[in-house]
Amino acid sequence: MDFKNIILYLSLILFISSCGSSSDNNTTVIIDEKSKIEDNKSYVLSENEASSFLQKASFGATLKSIKELREIGIDSWIDKEFNKTLGTSHLYRTAQIAQNYDSSKFPNATQNLATFNSGGDRFIRKAQDGAWWSDVMSGDDQLRQRVAFALSQIIVVSDIEPPLGERAEALASFYDILRENAFGNYQDILYKIALHPAMGVYLSHQGNKKTNIERHITPDENFARELIQLFCVGLYKLNIDGTYQLNSNGDRVATYSQKDIEELSKVFTGFDLGSGDDKYGLASKKVGNFIRDMRFTSSQHEEGTKTILGSTISSGLDGKDEVKKAIEILFSQDNVAPYISKKLIMRLTTSNPSPDYVSRVATIFNNNGNGVKGDLKAVIKAILTDKSITNGSSFDGKLREPIIIYSSFIKAFNAKPLKTYNQDGVFFTKLSLEHFGEAPLRAFSVFNFYQDDYTPNSKDFMDNKKVAPEFKIVDEQSLLSKGNQFYLLINSEHYNITKDGLSVEEYSNNRKDWQDNMMLNFQNEFDIIDEALDGKLDNNFYDIDKDENKEKAIRALISHLDTLLLAGNMDKEFEEKLVLHLTGINYSRSSQSQEYNHKEEARLIIAEAIYLIATSSYFAIQK
Secondary structure: OOHHHHHHHHHHHHHHHHHHOOOOOOOOOOOOHHHOHHHOOOOOOOHHHHHHHHHHHOOOOOHHHHHHHHHHOHHHHHHHHHOOOOOOOHHHHHHHHHHHHOOOOOOOHHHOOOOOOOOOOOHHHHHHHHHHHHHHHHOOOHHHHHHHHHHHHHOOOOOOOOOOOOOOHHHHHHHHHHHHOOOOEHHHHHHHHHOOHHHHHHOOOOOOOOOEOOOOEOOOOHHHHHHHHOOOOOOEOEOOOOOEOEOOOOOEOEOOOHHHHHHHHHHOOOEEOOOOOOOOOOOEOOEOOOOOOOEEOHHHOOOOOEEEOOEEEOOOOOHHHHHHHHHHHHHOOOOHHHHHHHHHHHHHOOOOOOHHHHHHHHHHHHOOOOOOOOEHHHHHHHHHHOHHHHOOOOOOOEEOOHHHHHHHHHHHOOOEEOOEOOEOOOOOOOOOHHHHOOOOOOOOOOOOOOOOOOOOOOHHHHHOOOOOHHHHHOOHHHHHHHHHHHHHHHHHOEOOOOOOOOOHHHHHHOOOOOOOOEEEOOHHHHHHHHHHHHOOOOOOOHHHHOHHHHHHHHHHHHHHHHHHHHOOOOOHHHHHHHHHHHHOOOOOOOOOOHHHHHHHHHHHHHHHHHHHHHOOHHHHEEO
8 A cells, every 4th residue: 555545544543533532621623712703893814714614604715715704704705695696507507518518419408498408318417517516616606505505415306316317407407496595495495396306206206196095096105204304394303402302201202193294295296297288297318397397287186185293284275385385384393493403504514513503593593583484594694603613612523525525625726627528617527426425416315425313433433422424425435536536636737837748728628528627726836835935936946955945835835735725723743744744855857957847846745735635634624
């Protein structure tokens, strides 16, 4: 096993220890106690504090975003994000990518969103993935993007259910509901997803038929069960702080009965993907409208009153009105606020929120201050500005899942997508779901890639009663895959030094579509070394031959990367080992000029520093 692979295995061990262990007061301080941000609105965030906040509220910190956040402060930054105009729809961008790829196969796709993929082409899955990553990497609305992703991990659909892999425009359209309503009301999201074709196919209530005793037909209960259990109410009754309510025997109390599921499933009869005279219930990769609300057919709908969780839906309502009433009943349950609040906290800030943290957020979920329940703007602001974060009380942080690790890495170095599939500006990732462990809208089950109560098989976690859901998809293979991917990106393609004498444009044009299509930009890192060597920013690296100057430059580089990637959480021991290792890097070829040799040595130091930090446990943990 080579040095770099050993580093990856050591990172896993360090990672388990740092996540599961606890200090004397079971807390991990991410912002110094003296800051008291919520008590001092004029306080200016440090660079590390700004970076830490952006780890939670975006898909990764950049020097630009750190600078902006420090200038305007957390409250103003959040309000600014709330007020940003919604960008191009995910569906439109998916169609646009397909049209640019092959205009003969997908002519006028952007003008025919419902029909451009009527043949069920597998490329649309790739186009949808490219659209998602492009929004995440290039979108100005980072908070909206991060919240939408969090919502997609609670309300799950996936291409694993046929024919969604061939009709991925359905996934794009579904994701637009989450993007458009990320700052809206959670109740509205529940209503809209209940009628969406992607959910209808994924949880099998499209084509759902009313009861027919003679033919042994009863309504499909799949969506009804998951709507209550996963998307809204939860399995067991909770206190406002997210802890379980217990009966007189000390057992958890169920929130619903099988009868509630049966009654709710009747509400979702009569809906399908058909249009016009299409036979009810038919859906395949070539049949059905996958982007508009499902069609309602009254003759297939179960009529009569329905009683759900003690509330009755009167007979005679239109199908969609029945759905709306059912959602209102579910949303009125006391469990919704602590259940969804805790899930959003776990996706954004920490895997182990204190009961007080959950209670504060759930209280806002129940009432935004104006008598409105489910206002996601108020909820998100409460999560991101809670005193447990701003003052470090009772805060453990969380494991950054593969998508967040990858986006944070390429975003930090201003990744530029190269021309691929006949178009510029689209981030087509080459990440293997099997090896990397995660991909957007590709979950293996309705429970997402991991469940919230997952505890790694580690004494530290068990003794401290900690959960770490994202650990479910971390293993040796995923760690090695991450390390290999980072190594290739760092050492193969970078904007500052062209390949084989080719310009960036020439290199891009000579690539194949199956190759990675991103180029990192290390200009900031070159500038830091350049200026630290001799106090001047002049693209002169001659002083790298002087040991004292070289060490000074390396320490400046490490400090910069510590802020950018780790929010200042690198410990002194790791820093000193990095300095020792990096100062030992030398480069000299007699066939090259001194100028080239010095800059190449600087590049090797930058590449090695980034690789070792990005594959360390420090980068894996969000604090």
